[in-house]
Amino acid sequence: MTYRVIAMAALLGSASTLHAGGIDRSGQSITALFESGRYAEFSLGSVSPNTSGVGAGPASQVTPTPGANSGNMTDSFFTFGAAYKADINDQLSYAIIYDQPFGADVEYPTGTGYFAQGSTAEFNSHALTGLLRYKMPNNFSVHGGIRVQTIEASANIPFLGGYSVEGDRDTGVGYVAGVAYEKPEIAMRVSLTYSSKIKYDVRTSENSILGPSVTDTEVETPQSVNLEFQTGIAADTLLFGGVRWVDWSSFVIAPQQYGVVSRGGSLLSYENDVYTYSLGIGRRLSDTWSVAAVVGYEKSNGGFSSNLGPTDGNKSLGLAATYTRDSMEITTGIRYINIGDAETTLGGGQTAATFEDNDAVAIGVKVGFTF
Structure with a gap:
């Protein structure tokens, strides 16, 4: 059977890293590199989150809106991906x-009466x-390369002295390195891939009760490690999964001015590293x-989450199906994500709001061609 078809279905199903820890979205998979022959793929994903919280009480300077509901504070979004792979010779491919x-x-x-009403934030990135x-002749292979990545961000936080910030688009360069082992007769592959952090000096325009200012803000998108595997466990059946550390x-x-108006806070930061696990099974029907x-x-992980990202962990279930015709494969998938409960703070070690019983639905389509 063609285990690659099932692996593609698994990839799309797990592609809903779209709502994983931090601001992780794509999972930075390099699965296309292991395709046979010359191959191209295009994917489109859509995520519809429902994330709302309630102001904590009793009323105080730290919890200014006890009992007020925030309303859904996460917009739906789309993601796009593409890949091209080809062989140079029997040993070397790109x-x-x-x-x-x-x-x-x-x-x-x-209009909710919630302390953060009207607050917005956006972070975008693109990577090539x-x-x-x-x-190598012993079923092992090594891989590596260069990643060029751009980022840009903006935020508007009225409850913090009318604070707003705009970060210009900036480009950074990092690297990728890894190793893999394959046993084709049982459709087994295990790959380990490291992605380096990428540094930026972002030109930042801020405005608040302190007035306007323009400075440079140092940002580093995080390093990560992906462990991915697949293996045949019966005729026409594949077990697959992975672990991602970020x-x-x-x-x-x-940003400089934000640290002043927030009395030493960061616009966005996380207390803990994040491990994301996935495990699945694929089956060829025909x-x-x-x-x-x-x-x-x-x-x-517990502790306080940011008011701009009030989530803490998640559980999910995804389903996918692949249709194959000649050299084309079309995969569609859907995933339901139960978003972990979280508490936020405005400082002083007290809870400002609790976010509970939130979820998201992600759908996606991937089209792959072998030629």
Whole structure:
């Protein structure tokens, strides 16, 4: 059977890293590099989150709106990805991969009476990764390359002295390195891939009760490690999964003026690193149809979350199906995500709001061609 078809279904199902820890979106997978022959793919994903919280009590300077509901503060968003892979010779191949690895879309509705009403935040990124892979004669291979990535961000936080910030688009360069082992007769592959952090000096325009200012803000998107595997466990059946670690505890966005008006706070930061786990099973039903199911888990770390990202861990279930015709494969998938409960603060070690019973639905389509 063609295990690659099931692996594609698994990939789309697990592609809803779209609502994982921090501002992780794509998961930075390099699966296209392992495709056979010359291959191209395009993918589109849509995520509809429902994230709302309630102001904590009793009323005080730290909890200004006890009992007020925030309303849904996360906008729906789309993601796009593409990849091209080709062989240079029997041992050497390359791939070019485009993704949108990190992102955030926050918009607290107005008219709710909630302290953060009218607050907005946006973070966008685009990455182009060029990879080379060398196959060794013992079923091992090594891969590595360069990632060029751009970021831009903005925020408007009325409850913090009318604070607003705009970060210009900036470009940084990092690297990717990894190793893989394959046993084709049982459709087994295990790959380990490291992605480096990428540094930026973002030109930042701020405005608040202190007046306007323009400075440079140092930002580093985090380093990460992806462990991905697949193996045949029975005729026409594949087990697959992975673990992703991201160094979110080292990620900080701290514009100069924001630190003053917030009395030493950061616009965006995380206390803990994040591990995201996925495990799934795929099955070929016929020469044209394959299906897959995948579960995902991300541990809740506790502590306070940012008012611009009030989530803590998640659990998910995804389903996908692949239709194959000649050299084309079309995969569609849907995933339900149960977002972990979180508490936010405005300082002083007291809870400002609690976010509970939130969820998201992600859908996606991927089209792949072998030629």
